[in-house]
Amino acid sequence: MSDLTARRQPTLDSDPVRTAMPWAVLFSGTPWVGGAHRQHALARELTTEHHVMFVDPPGQRPRWQATVTQVDRALWHAVPPTAVPLGRHLPPGNEINRWVAAGALRRWLHHHGGRIRLLWMDEDLAAPCADRLPAAAVVYDATDLDWTFTRWWNRRHLRRNLARALTAADLVLASSSALPERMPLLGPVPVVLPNGCDPTHFAVDGPVAPLVACLRGPIVGYCGAVDTRAFDADLVAAVARARPHWTFLLIGPSTRSGRAPLRGLDNVILTGPVGYTDIPALLRGCDVTVIPYRVGGLIDYVHPKKCYEYLALGKPVVATALPALRKLEGLVRIAAGPAAFTEALATELDTAAVPEQIARRRAVAAANSWAHRGQRLRNLLEGLPR
Numbered sequence: 194m195s196d197l198t199a200r201r202q203p204t205l206d207s208d209p210v211r212t213a214m215p216w217a218v219l220f221s222g223t224p225w226v227g228g229a230h231r232q233h234a235l236a237r238e239l240t241t242e243h244h245v246m247f248v249d250p251p252g253q254r255p256r257w258q259a260t261v262t263q264v265d266r267a268l269w270h271a272v273p274p275t276a277v278p279l280g281r282h283l284p285p286g287n288e289i290n291r292w293v294a295a296g297a298l299r300r301w302l303h304h305h306g307g308r309i310r311l312l313w314m315d316e317d318l319a320a321p322c323a324d325r326l327p328a329a330a331v332v333y334d335a336t337d338l339d340w341t342f343t344r345w346w347n348r349r350h351l352r353r354n355l356a357r358a359l360t361a362a363d364l365v366l367a368s369s370s371a372l373p374e375r376m377p378l379l380g381p382v383p384v385v386l387p388n389g390c391d392p393t394h395f396a397v398d399g400p401v402a403p404l405v406a407c408l409r410g411p412i413v414g415y416c417g418a419v420d421t422r423a424f425d426a427d428l429v430a431a432v433a434r435a436r437p438h439w440t441f442l443l444i445g446p447s448t449r450s451g452r453a454p455l456r457g458l459d460n461v462i463l464t465g466p467v468g469y470t471d472i473p474a475l476l477r478g479c480d481v482t483v484i485p486y487r488v489g490g491l492i493d494y495v496h497p498k499k500c501y502e503y504l505a506l507g508k509p510v511v512a513t514a515l516p517a518l519r520k521l522e523g524l525v526r527i528a529a530g531p532a533a534f535t536e537a538l539a540t541e542l543d544t545a546a547v548p549e550q551i552a553r554r555r556a557v558a559a560a561n562s563w564a565h566r567g568q569r570l571r572n573l574l575e576g577l578p579r
Contacts, residue, residue, distance in 0.1 A: 214267070215310035215579070216302060217243040218326060222316030222339070224249045225270045229469040231336055231368060231388050231498065232315055238567030240267040242574075243310060248298065250316060251275040251290040259297050271298060280318070281343075284350050287318050295325030310579055320357035330577035333362035335372050335383060341491040363577055366570075369496035371516035384573060387517070389566040390501035392559050395473050397507050397551070402471065405478025408440045408462065411542050414479030414508070416472055416499050419447035419455075419463060423492045425485045425513065426454040431531035432538070433458045439538075444475050476506055481541045484512035485534070500525060505558035507551035509541035524557055 217239045221232045225247050232247070239245045246261070248271045256275040264270050273294030277286035302309065312328035314320065317339050323331050340351035359365060359380035366386045367373050373383040405412065413432075418424060433441050433455070441461045455461045467475065476482065482503040486492065496517035503510045510525045511534060512518050518525055528537035544550055 214242070214244050215329075216246060216307045217311035217313055218246045218248060218298065218302075218309055218328070219313040220248045220250075220316060220319035220322050222250050222318070222337075225264070229391070229394075232334075234389065234391070234563040235334070235567070235570065236268060237265070238563060238570060239311075239313075240265065241567070242571065243267070244307070245269065246271050246298070246302075248273060248294070250318070251280050251287075251294065252278075254278055259294070261298075261301055273297060282347050282350070284353075287350075287354075288321055291319060291321040292325060295322045299326055311574070311577070314358055314362075317351050317354040317358050320354045320361060323358070323361040329579060330363040330574075331361050332364045332366065332574075332577075333358045333380070334366045334368070334386075335376060336368045338372075338375060338491070338494060364573060366573075369494050369517040370520075371494040371496070375494050386566060386569060386573070387561070388496050388498035388501070389561050389563040390498060390505050390558055392505040392555070392562050394469075395476070395502045395505035395558070397477075397505075397555065399477060400474045401478040402474040404464070405442065405475055408442065408478070409438070409460075410440065411480040412440045412442055412478060413538060414442045414444065414476050414482045414503075415485065416444040416467075416476060416482075416502070417497070418445050418451070419443050420451040421448065423486045423495065424451055425487045426451055428485050428513070428531060428534060429461070429483075430454040430458060432535045433461050435531065435535050436460075436538075442475065442479060444472060472502075473506065476503065476508065479508060480545050481538055482506075482508045482510050483534075483538070484510065484515070484518070486513050486515055488513050488515060488529070501558045501561045504554040507554050509545050509550070509554070511537045511541055521557070524554065 219236055223230050223232050236245050236247045244267050246269045252275040255278055259274045261269050261271045275290055276293045277289045280286035280290040309328040311330055311332055312323055312326050313332045315334040315336050340348040356377055356379055362380045365381045365383040367383040368388050370385050437460055443463045444467050446466045447463055484497050493516055512525055514527050514529055526537045526541055528534040
């Protein structure tokens with residue numbers, strides 16, 4: 194233990210847990226309070242056979258106190274210490290932060306009788322933890338190519354840790370069928386475990402948000418970030434200009450550069466950040482939903498879980514040609530360019546309320562629920578050491 198760590202020993206608070214069920218420790222790149230993402234859903238699915246500790250990434254500022262808090266029957270949330278700021282950009286800082294965090298969690302688990310079966314990483318920079326926590330098996334869940342959305346001078350740092358995580362893993366998962374071909378050929382062959390949805394949360398029956406009820410129809414809905422990395426604001430702006438009598442409801446946070454092409458369009462409404470609980474009520478009032486992502490760039494590998502959430506609500510979906518969505522073509526209408534996208538929306542609006550189509554969409558969403566993903570995951574984990 195370094196002098197720095199010895200001087201400022203983290204304090205960890207939680208009720209003791211001493212049962213025969215092993216632990217899965219998940220080092221995530223998304224904080225627990227970040228919402229209902231893939232990481233959160235799979236963590237909950239793992240609780241059927243494990244105590245699960247969901248570990249937040251290091252913070253941007255120094256933090257010496259660490260906490261472990263129980264949030265569900267077999268689920269704990271850990272906020273680790275951050276010894277050095279900017280660890281995401283400074284390799285030595287990341288090593289120190291992960292070394293300190295892993296040591297603190299190892300002591301907590303030892304004190305409470307924890308035996309780690311799975312060390313799970315969905316963040317490349319968590320790779321050093323695989324050397325610090327004794328686990329029967331290591332799982333790397335590829336949800337993003339982190340190096341693709343950082344500055345050029347930081348890409349080597351992230352790619353090196355990606356290689357390290359893949360090499361350490363006994364099982365590699367990929368959230369999209371388009372991801373494995375973009376990953377280094379290291380470690381086990383990736384197994385595609387696509388994103389899913391919670392059909393109960395995105396149920397057809399339920400309230401409609403007052404905001405949507407006041408809007409002029411038809412309403413084209415989108416849920417997600419309005420940014421320059423994935424969202425094609427130029428495409429949406431062109432369609433909005435072509436159909437000024439349609440309302441485009443964009444649900445989620447936005448960046449200044451992301452929303453710049455939409456400036457001056459009265460029929461485009463940006464809600465700003467919206468809590469997960471409130472999203473279904475906004476989408477229920479939409480007539481058709483969209484996934485207008487950029488293609489031909491660095492984010493072609495994504496598998497947007499919003500697609501199944503739209504379908505769970507019975508909404509028609511129009512999307513750009515993301516590789517992971519091609520298998521849904523026929524249910525999801527794929528279109529490229531403003532003219533084709535506008536035409537696709539018009540076609541889907543004509544059949545949006547057809548009961549048979551709504552039932553078909555909901556059935557596909559149900560077959561792609563997080564519960565189904567969890568069963569598939571448990572089958573995959575059967576082959577790993579216990």
